[in-house]
Amino acid sequence: MQRLILIGMPGAGKTYWAQIWGQASGTPVLDLDAEIERATGTSIPDLFAAEGEAGFRNIEHQVLQQVLSQTGTFILATGGGTPCFENNLPLLLQSGNVVYLDVPVPELVQRIRAQKQQRPLLAQLSDTALTARLEQLLTEREFFYRQAHQTLPAEALSAATFALL
Secondary structure, three states: OOOEEEEOOOOOOHHHHHHHHHHHHOOOEEEHHHHHHHHHOOOHHHHHHHHHHHHHHHHHHHHHHHHHOOOOOOEEEOOOOHHHOOOHHHHHHHHOEEEEEEOOHHHHHHHHHOOHHHOOOOOOOOHHHHHHHHHHHHHHHHHHHOOOOEEEEHHHOOHHHHHHO
8 A cells, every 4th residue: 555645625534534544454644733733842723823824834844744754654634735835735746645535615614613723724713704714715725636646525435435545
């Protein structure tokens, strides 16, 4: 098995499916946000507050390079914006099988509603504003997401899906 790299919108389930598929296959799982927090000793919301989005994206890129320089097979759950900044997409595409988890915005809103505080770009938004922001982000990011090696629509995601990748 080659490396599996999951990309997609916030709330698409990248971390969740990485853990499910990693457990099913015995493959190590890395979460880029967790790796960033470990490397910096700071939470993602605190990094955004201190560095702004541009500073965060620079740190994210540096940690991504470190993660992808590791040897061996693993499943990597990226942040929602990871492939869209700092020329990260070509790096991801060269480093493994990049899979876009394609989840409709209404489903993303339902998933994110309970965990907005952990998502710096979405934390203060009402449901209406959250829907509008996610639609805007998807419009901005879909160009990058669609360059993945594979696209999995939300309805196709299951524990058995991993065996087909």
